Amino acid sequence: MKVIAIFVVVIAIYVLAYLYYGKRILSEKIVRASADRETPAIAKFDGVDYVPANRYVLFGHHFASIAGAGPIVGPAIAMAYGWFLPLAWVLFGNVFIGAVHDYLSMMASVRYGGISIVSISENLMGRTARYLFLIYVLFTLILVYAAFGSIAARLFASNPSVATISILFMPIALLTGILMYRLGLSLKAVTVVAAALVVIAYIYAYNVGTFFGPFDAKLSPAEGGWVAYQRWVIILGIYAILAASLPVWYLLQPRDYINAYLLWFSLGLAVVSVALLGLRDLQAPAYTSFAPKIIAGVETPFWPAIPLIIACGSLSGFHSLVASGTTSKQLANELDALMVGYGGMLTEGALSSFAVIVPISLAWQAEELVQIGVLEQGETLLDKSAVQRYVIGYGYMVGSVFSNLGVSFEASYKFFSIMAALVLSMYILTTLDTSTRLARFAWQELFDWMRARNETAYSIITNKWVASFIVVLAGSFLAYPVLNFGTPEQPKWQAAYNVVWPAFAGANQMLAAIALMTSSLWVYMILKVRGALSALIMVPSVALWFTVTAALVWWLWKVFPVYLEKSPLQAYGAGFMVFFTLVLSLLLMVLFVVALMRARAVAK
């Protein structure tokens, strides 16, 4: 298969989806978005969380927040199926489930005054649903924090240059915010200054790495091989508490605005590279097997397990929390939601397609990578970890374009593979503090019943520093351990995310199903949309719920026993989370059906 064929098909699907499905059906016919309706950012302005933002700035924040490591790591893992099935799932899930889910969560929140999708569930399914949903969300966000905190710490420990640029990036973001909001510089001038500073910081970091102690993944923690990793877990925890408690205009908005440029730049480079290398053939097989051994060495069937592997690239429940948590409170105009919500998710799918699936397929067992010692003879990218597949694939693809222009392949490969790792790091850091902020919101909402009974206790428990600390402490506790996935004789030490990832992905996808069911109820009950238009939302939400339920049952049946054998403590932890997820989702499904039947009875 030629690369150009993939390029044309993906672009055509996204353009049609945005203009026809997103704009004409969702925005104009179902939600009937209007520029004349005042948004919560204006109506409830408080200078901390409710702050109207420029739509491009907000797109940057939203895209950077939703595009964590998921759209990169998930498709990279799924390449074990070959390139066709992961690409098909990304495209289908993106257009018909993920982008719809993000857009409707955002708009439902806007119409309910900026409250989260969880609180909306109370209006539609009752008070019990709200508290079940809140516990579920809090639980999922702790798993999100643990998975991403672990990946970030692993990335910083093994890529010192990425640690340097990631730290230098924050003061640049703060300065950007101050120039923009305090000194009143125009957006263009601020963008130029920020871009120049980022380039300088990148050149500096390319040459100066940050080392936080020894790191050798082949050694055990007792032998000191993981000191840097565990130190970064703690440092990133402190960062998340600070960043999640600061006003959004101060760090979050400007940081994500610059992030968006970085992400756009890397995505743009990927798209241009895909176009320029269009006549090349994909080296990876289109299809390997319906059930290759992926999770814990167990045969992993594409259906139902794919939602446990590809999360954010296709659809993600975490997005509903961002869309109805931070983004809806910053939306200055209802019409902006199409670009920010629906467009943001399509962009994330494009990232999975062009920056992960195509590059890995191109670099599969490239001779140039063997020559510079990245791959051994006979080795394929499938023999590398998921993060390495992405970093190597991206570096190979963009590096190949520059080597065609006369630059040494080795130098350009190194430059762009570091850039790929940097982009991944930026995604992850944003997700860390956004998930902490959202978990804080969920924590505060969970205790709202206490306010009327004991104001002092309520103010202590829901204090933003206390709430952030509790969430980060729980997440860091899960992220801290290093586990042996090999044997005592031939150990294979890996960071905790290898255990946490499937639990996070499962909880996250189930959250997407529940959030989409809530949105479909909103469309049916409040917007009074009926017939085929209503079914467009409801059918995918129920189908997704059944798929993820089947996937989680499969996980408990097939994967849990393997974990139990290798690491009982972690296995019980992950097993409890998956089981808890299943029980709560069953209860929420019952409440959904009851609410829907009542609504239908009223409609008749």
Next chain:
Amino acid sequence: MAFSMPEKTKRQIGMIVTIIGVALMAYAVISGLINGQIGTKEAKITPDIAAFIVGWFAVLIGPALWLGETPAAIRKRAGRS
């Protein structure tokens, strides 16, 4: 009962924290230029990595205290005075 620091004191502390943070980060960055790296692969924590991390945190929170309230530009966009 919530403890509330006087605005002026908060701003002064913010200014001091910011200046210390910038100084610490600058020290670490210059040290990195000289040594070719910040920190070390050994278990000990060197002054430059300590300065880099502490400075990073100080720079994160210092300006927030120093600059205080929401900027007028944002209030204006929201139609508030």
